[in-house]
Each structure stands twice: as structure tokens, then as C-alpha cells.
Amino acid sequence: MTENDEIKVALIDTHCHLDMPQFDDDRQEVIRRAEKAGFAALITVGSDLQGTLKALKLSQQYDFIYASVGIHPHDAKDFSEQIYEDLKEMAKNNKVVAIGETGLDYHYDHSPRDVQREVFRRQLALARETNLPVIVHSREANEDTMAILSESGISSGVLHCFSGDTQMAEEAMSMGFSISIAGPVTFKKSLRLREIVSIIPDDYLLIETDAPYLSPEPYRGKRNEPCYMTHTAKHISELRGISLDDIARITTLNAKRLFGIGFISEEAAIAYQIRDILYLNITNRCTNACSFCVKFRSDFVKGHRLRLGHEPTEDDIIRAIGDPSRYSEVVFCGYGEPLQRIDTVKHVAKWIKEHNGRVRVNTNGHANLIHKRDVLPELKGLIDSVSVSLDAQDEATYNTLCKPVYKDAFREVIRFIREAKEHIPDVQATVVDLEGVDLDKCRELTEGLGVKLRIRKLDAVG
Known part of the structure; x- marks a missing residue:
């Protein structure tokens, strides 16, 4: 029996990049492994125009795969009015559940910071216009990220692969944003992230892989894939003093509610x-x-x-x-x-x-x-x-x-x-x-x- 077999409640990977070339050799096998492991859904997230188009195509091919459409801050320099209109059109598809990932990345600065900020604002406006949640990337840009989110009036979304501090997490949650945790929480030196994970209220917690990146222990250094998320979920459950099933149930419900996917029973538990x-x-x-x-x-x-x-x-x-x-x-x-x-x-x-x-x-x-x-x-x-x-x-x-x-x-x-x-x-x-x-x-x-x-x-x- 594998660890996945022991989970009674299906998980949802709220952020992966199945469109990326790291999956070109075995994409179907990766998806099949996640399906066999009992995942309720995968959300494959666009980061540039071509990746977004591929994500949307994958969502059409598999019932349990959904797409998010957006431009990553790395690619903000390539943003144009035509891309905005393309994203707006794609967002009409019923398998598109979010706008993003968008946001700010001041670590690599692959795009000028003023351009990143403007493109971030444009995609937040698109999220508001389409009434979709937004998937936010923020690296070494806490202050500007929160200021732009605050001025946008957006209250539905997620800070993905969270790497900020407690103050940022609390501010984001006060605005209505979820906090998504990825593989780094399993790393021994991730002390601040572990502390944050232990205090996030249940209603704001999501889990993701960010595959093909950020593999959890014991796969650190290898290509990540959705079925590895079980290890992240297990680690989070231990930090919070609850069972793996509890974490799966909590985060799956949160993902369904935020992204509007899957069935949520109306029957109360006795x-x-x-x-x-x-x-x-x-x-x-x-x-x-x-x-x-x-x-x-x-x-x-x-x-x-x-x-x-x-x-x-x-x-x-x-x-x-x-x-x-x-x-x-x-x-x-x-x-x-x-x-x-x-x-x-x-x-x-x-x-x-x-x-x-x-x-x-x-x-x-x-x-x-x-x-x-x-x-x-x-x-x-x-x-x-x-x-x-x-x-x-x-x-x-x-x-x-x-x-x-x-x-x-x-x-x-x-x-x-x-x-x-x-x-x-x-x-x-x-x-x-x-x-x-x-x-x-x-x-x-x-x-x-x-x-x-x-x-x-x-x-x-x-």
C-alpha cells in the first residue's frame, strides 16, 4: 500500500504547470499517476501566453484538470493589449477557474519592476471583470504586492507557494486571500514557513506542488509532479497536529469553494x-x-x-x-x-x-x-x-x-x-x-x- 492509498479524501493540487517542457516526455503518465492516486482535481496554471494556451488545451482533454490563464511577472515585459484580449477571451471557457499566475518577482527581475506592477494591475482588473479568483506570485516583493492587492479591491484569490512573513499572511487573509503551501515546507531549514503553516486558520489553507518545481522531501532536487503532493500534505498535517485525512478534507473543500470546482455536499455531518x-x-x-x-x-x-x-x-x-x-x-x-x-x-x-x-x-x-x-x-x-x-x-x-x-x-x-x-x-x-x-x-x-x-x-x- 502506498501513502496515497491511505488517504480517504481526494486531494487537489491547486497549482502546477503541466504545460511545461519538463513534462513533454511523459505528460500523460504524470497525469495518470495523479488520477490513480485519487486526486480530485489538478489546476494547471498559465505563466506565458503559449503556456496558458497549453493549459487550456489540457483542461479540455481531462475532466479533472482545470486551467488558470495569466502572465507571470517574469514575462510581464512581453505583455500587450492583444495578450490582454486573448486572456479575456480564454477566461470565458468553463474550465478556466482563475486568473494568473500574476504578481511581482523582485528576486530575478526578468521584467522591469514598473512593468511588473502595471501588468499585475491589469490582470487584477481582468479578475475583477471576469469574477474569477486571482493566483498571485510574490517573491521578495511583499510590500508592493500587498499595496497593489489592497488598492485593487480584489478579495478572492490565493498567494501561491507562500514565502512571505507572518505579517504578510495575516494581511492577505484579512483581505480574503487564501495561503497556499508547497514543497519547501518539508525542508529542514524552512523554520519561518513551518511556523506560519501551524497558525493559518483552516478556512484559508491550500496546498500545491508548483510542479515541475519545488519537489518536497524525499524528492527534493528531482522534477516535481502532482502525486508527490501527498508528502507535503502529510508534513502539514503533522505541523498542525491533525491527520492526513483532515488536511486533505480541509484543503479540498477550500479549493472547491475558491475555484468553483467539484461537488460540495449540502448534507450536514452527524x-x-x-x-x-x-x-x-x-x-x-x-x-x-x-x-x-x-x-x-x-x-x-x-x-x-x-x-x-x-x-x-x-x-x-x-x-x-x-x-x-x-x-x-x-x-x-x-x-x-x-x-x-x-x-x-x-x-x-x-x-x-x-x-x-x-x-x-x-x-x-x-x-x-x-x-x-x-x-x-x-x-x-x-x-x-x-x-x-x-x-x-x-x-x-x-x-x-x-x-x-x-x-x-x-x-x-x-x-x-x-x-x-x-x-x-x-x-x-x-x-x-x-x-x-x-x-x-x-x-x-x-x-x-x-x-x-x-x-x-x-x-x-x-
Whole structure:
């Protein structure tokens, strides 16, 4: 079995150059290897007019190959009004999913910098006119790249083969741009890139090869090709502390959404796996409206659609679980407060325990208020672990951040944490590291309650 065979979710190479002469001897074999490896799509990216025409032709020959049309900054000196009109015409093709690659390259300066900037602006205008995302190349030109993107008003695109710093990544993401990572992240000396990769929010992450260039370890120095991208994906998954399947699912969804390719299911997941943990999504309802909650920004967590169209029955949930012993734990979590459905949690948890599973509940701690009784004794023997969202050091901060339905919610959360220890073996509290949250005071509070505190990063969900 190869590494590719172990991936359950198909990858998308969002940036390769299959038109280039390095593939002339075995182009069909390279494409066939990617297809056999289960890639959902390849985007072959134009860098000059002839390459763009070849990319478009390849996209017509293979269902899973798409094209981007554009002029690389190296070739900006050859740009003309006729080329602009040619690109505009090609962009009408339904297999063309982006404009680019375009941008700035101040490392080689194969074209004068003022010419690069002007051609970059022209292609951004084309992206805006055609309503296509833009693929941006930037090398040693961070300041000018970001200034031109900002003035363009474009908010849909990707900084490919990212080599900038954290500030550039954050600025790009604030403008709506994705960050695409290539083979250099596998190199031992790529410390800054590794750090950036570990902090990019899920929704902004893409992967590419830039083939035939930038082969990942263990192929460094050899010609790159799409099927090698598995090694890049695996390395990124390790840096982010998740599984290869998680990275494939996240980045494939992001690519589909950005480039408008492939099918995205409208069905919400009831049971969804992240790493070796199975999460159960049983309700959208919640008695908090936390300002930092992901559900107010996206329907997806780690590539799983979670916004339910209806609440699943207990039988639906049990069928979705399958064999609970396959997972390190089964967690009631999802987009709402699971203890809204206390009876469902109890019945399903009992079934999980009977089938050799371990059960955790992630809760906001409002269950007693919701049900107007002390529910904790009812969970004894059914729940192995509970994680309670403390989210603040005091009532005023909690009310500001979490906007609870109940007036006395914060005091109830504290009481819930304190009393949970009497009925559940493992109890922890969590807070999100946000402005206004005093982490030291939160630690003092949880130490006084005799429970562990876990600090979560903003946007680090799942």
C-alpha cells in the first residue's frame, strides 16, 4: 500500500504547470499517476501566453484538470493589449477557474519592476471583470504586492507557494486571500514557513506542488509532479497536529469553494472524525451567542459541514457512529449545546459505553438552567469526561463575549464545573485566548475549582 492509498479524501493540487517542457516526455503518465492516486482535481496554471494556451488545451482533454490563464511577472515585459484580449477571451471557457499566475518577482527581475506592477494591475482588473479568483506570485516583493492587492479591491484569490512573513499572511487573509503551501515546507531549514503553516486558520489553507518545481522531501532536487503532493500534505498535517485525512478534507473543500470546482455536499455531518476522535453533531441550538463561535462565520469545521437542516434521531446518531471502539473517544460537540438534548445524550452515551467506547461531552455548562434541575447525577457512569466552556474570568466579561440567554449564566457555569467533579471522572474548563480575557485570573479560578484549564487559540476549532 502506498501513502496515497491511505488517504480517504481526494486531494487537489491547486497549482502546477503541466504545460511545461519538463513534462513533454511523459505528460500523460504524470497525469495518470495523479488520477490513480485519487486526486480530485489538478489546476494547471498559465505563466506565458503559449503556456496558458497549453493549459487550456489540457483542461479540455481531462475532466479533472482545470486551467488558470495569466502572465507571470517574469514575462510581464512581453505583455500587450492583444495578450490582454486573448486572456479575456480564454477566461470565458468553463474550465478556466482563475486568473494568473500574476504578481511581482523582485528576486530575478526578468521584467522591469514598473512593468511588473502595471501588468499585475491589469490582470487584477481582468479578475475583477471576469469574477474569477486571482493566483498571485510574490517573491521578495511583499510590500508592493500587498499595496497593489489592497488598492485593487480584489478579495478572492490565493498567494501561491507562500514565502512571505507572518505579517504578510495575516494581511492577505484579512483581505480574503487564501495561503497556499508547497514543497519547501518539508525542508529542514524552512523554520519561518513551518511556523506560519501551524497558525493559518483552516478556512484559508491550500496546498500545491508548483510542479515541475519545488519537489518536497524525499524528492527534493528531482522534477516535481502532482502525486508527490501527498508528502507535503502529510508534513502539514503533522505541523498542525491533525491527520492526513483532515488536511486533505480541509484543503479540498477550500479549493472547491475558491475555484468553483467539484461537488460540495449540502448534507450536514452527524458524526465527523478529526484525528482519531469521533464528534457528534446533534443540534444547532445554543443558549450562548459567543462572538468568537465559528458557526457565525462558516458552516464547516475541519472540512465537515455542520449546520444541521434538522436534528437527528437517536437511531440516526447510532448508525452514524458505527463501531465506537474504533475511536479514542466519542465527543458530543457540534454547532450547538449538546445537553439541550439531555435524554438523547444519555441514551446514546449508554449505547456507546455498552459497545466499548469512551464518551466526552463539550458543553457551555448551562444544562441545569436549561432543564431546571440538576442533571449531573443523571450523567454519572455514562460520561467519562466533560469539557466546560468557562470563556472568561468574571461575569461582566462572560456576558460581553458570550451573550448568554440566562441572566445568571456565568455563576451557573462555575457551579456546574465545581459539581461535575462529583459525578464525572475527568473535568476540564476551557477559555479562548481573546482580548479582554485574563488568562492568569482564569487559571486562578480553575485552580480554586480543582479542575484543569485548557487555553484555546481563536479560530482553532476541532
